């Protein structure tokens with residue numbers, strides 16, 4: 074009886090989610106097959122091959138993409154696996170977290186789950202249906218990814234490797250789906266669940282990065298690293314897939330067990346009693362946003378600082394030409410090596426700053442979108458009825474979002490400089506040098522913010538479209554140069570307009586007009602917001 | 611006493627093609643409790659949200675304290691308190707935090723009156739809003755509004771979700787506001803509530819105000835139910851123009867009389883030898899149903 078009507082709920086869920094599933098699958102499979110189709114032309118020549126393999130073996134690239142472990146003679150497929158595995162893992166983990174939250178806690182928060190539970194439906198039916206939906210989702214992902222790779226037919230790719238890639242990715246995604254289902258039992262809301270899942274994913278990713286650079290054996294302990302151990306197109310090791318599935322079963326089973334023991338709408342973490350009266354800071358709309366975003370802001374800021382520091386800590390190894398390319402080092406002499414080392418670090422810092430600015434954009438946009446989310450949910454209705462002007466409300470929300478986003482970027486850069494300085498010893502670079510990245514990329518962040526604010530003001534139904542800017546920005550700048558994207562494709566997002574700071578000097582003229590553009594868009598967003606209906610409920 | 615506080619004239623509101631408000635005209639005067647009644651979907655909440663500057667009107671005019679509700683919203687809101695019909699709070703704020711926030715957003719502070727109201731409504735303010743029932747969320751908004759020192763109070767079906775005990779507390783508080791000379795606009799579908807508290811009422815149906823006035827005046831416009839037993843047959847009565855829905859079994863009859871013609875009908879009844887007489891004045895419910903059935907029936911017929 075615990076599972077009564079599971080099948081029915083599953084069917085309903087699939088009917089509800091099919092469009093979202095199709096869009097995610099198009100993203101995942103399209104990316105994999107598309108890239109695979111291009112790799113032969115990118116790395117067809119022995120020269121291009123030699124260069125890319127040298128690049129992939131540098132600590133900087135290992136930290137971003139995972140280690141290059143294949144044995145010579147190398148094939149294009151080896152390069153593909155090294156470049157894509159860790160990145161695609163991140164992609165499917167996020168996809169699974171999204172669906173796991175969406176089918177469980179999000180339903181509880183809106184009250185739909187209560188309506189369902191009141192019918193002749195088993196206690197575990199909802200959660201079982203959600204788990205099955207994830208299984209189906211990942212199975213389709215796995216099969217389509219493998220078929221896509223088969224169709225692309227890269228040099229050096231064989232059926233065994235293609236299926237291992239597909240199924241490995243499916244198992245990896247399912248594992249993170251199971252983690253999210255577990256967090257959904259522990260946290261007390263969809264938001265809390267997402268926060269826990271992403272913190273966990275971020276933690277494992279950072280752990281993977283550190284162990285990959287320092288001691289790849291330790292990567293076994295990071296769970297995330299299992300995906301690297303598949304050695305696709307090389308030794309094709311299958312048993313880490315079984316390891317992932319075993320952990321999935323364990324974690325998923327635990328989630329199901331806990332799910333039957335908690336109250337609907339509540340988490341296992343105890344509810345603390347709240348305050349009897351409000352703190353003196355909870356005065357106006359700004360105090361309200363700060364109070365509502367308090368926990369997640371603190372987590373984001375600390376996470377960005379740690380991320381920056383972790384990457385900075387490998388600058389010593391990354392900027393060591395002597396060990397990564399001794400021939401070259403001998404050729405250019407001691408001063409030359411020092412300069413080259415600094416250039417390598419700064420070029421790496423450029424890539425990292427792009428990642429930082431895009432990550433920092435996320436909490437900013439989440440805050441900004443609260444303006445519409447809370448309006449639609451109705452919780453702002455009482456604020457709208459107070460003597461608070463729309464300008465004050467809008468300025469408070471956008472202002473707070475923008476400031477925490479910029480603070481996040483600055484903190485990540487600062488962390489990078491601190492740890493980088495310690496790791497590089499006498500060759501350490503000054504903070505102002507790294508801060509070129511801040512002055513260069515902050516305007517891009519402001520433009521993204523402005524575009525999003527216009528959507529919030531004028532097209533509230535479409536505000537989620539704004540996520541495309543950071544999402545595509547991340548993809549095009551993280552992988553774009555490896556996939557040989559044309560310039561226009563990299564310039565589709567404001568992040569792609571910026572020059573290679575901190576390696577290059579800040580282009581103040583560009584920074585100026587981009588900032589002006591972003592602020593202009595923010596004003597435009599306000600003008601639209603001030604003129605429209607506020608749609609409560 | 612008849613200084614107008616809220617003045618609405620031919621107010622209209624479209625949502626795309628759908629016309630939610632077609633013609634709203636009404637006035638709330640200083641010191642009165644004004645009832646705003648109508649069935650679900652009639653446009654009560656839409657009218658109120660337009661009054662609050664949350665929605666932008668499509669036509670007509672609306673002012674509060676003589677100021678335009680859209681352009682002067684902030685100034686108006688300084689002197690106004692509002693309770694929506696469906697209160698949504700932020701799940702991780704406690705009830706106490708929410709109450710203080712709502713007070714401070716209007717530059718007011720937590721006062722002894724706030725504490726008194728919290729006690730009266732019996733609300734555990736330390737609980738997070740996530741755990742509140744609909745009634746408890748309603749209480750948060752009611753406590754915040756009632757402890758706000760305002761000139762105009764707007765309540766949109768405020769007692770939905772409250773138990774009868776709390777409903778009683780609410781009614782006492784509103785009567786208190788009235789005694790203090792405040793103006794109140796109360797939208798409701800609980801007719802006994804309106805009947806007890808309101809000086810004047812407006813009835814809204816499908817986006818149009820179909821009747822405004824005091825309850826007494828409306829009763830005048832309506833019919834009184836008569837149940838009578840006489841010694842002689844009642845046939846002559848049935849023929850009177852002021853008599854409606856006449857049903858007789860022998861010398862017993864029930865019928866409705868236009869209230870203004872009550873005297874004439876009584877004079878016609880007396881010669882027949884009345885042995886029993888029972889008259890029931892129209893309740894608000896009768897009025898309400900009459901307006902709806904009548905107009906609704908006509909509407910259905912034309913569709």
Ligand SMILES: Nc1ncnc2c1ncn2[C@@H]1O[C@H](COP(=O)(O)OP(=O)(O)O)[C@@H](O)[C@H]1O
Pocket residue numbers: 608625628630648649650651652653654655656657
């Ligand atoms: N934002 C909106 N968009 C479209 N239609 C709306 C919107 N808000 C209300 N309506 C419609 O306007 C009508 C009046 O609604 P409402 O004012 O909430 O009624 P009441 O409060 O009297 O029950 C309803 O038919 C409702 O569906």
Ligand SMILES: [Mg+2]
Pocket residue numbers: 651654655656695766767
């Ligand atoms: Mg309503």
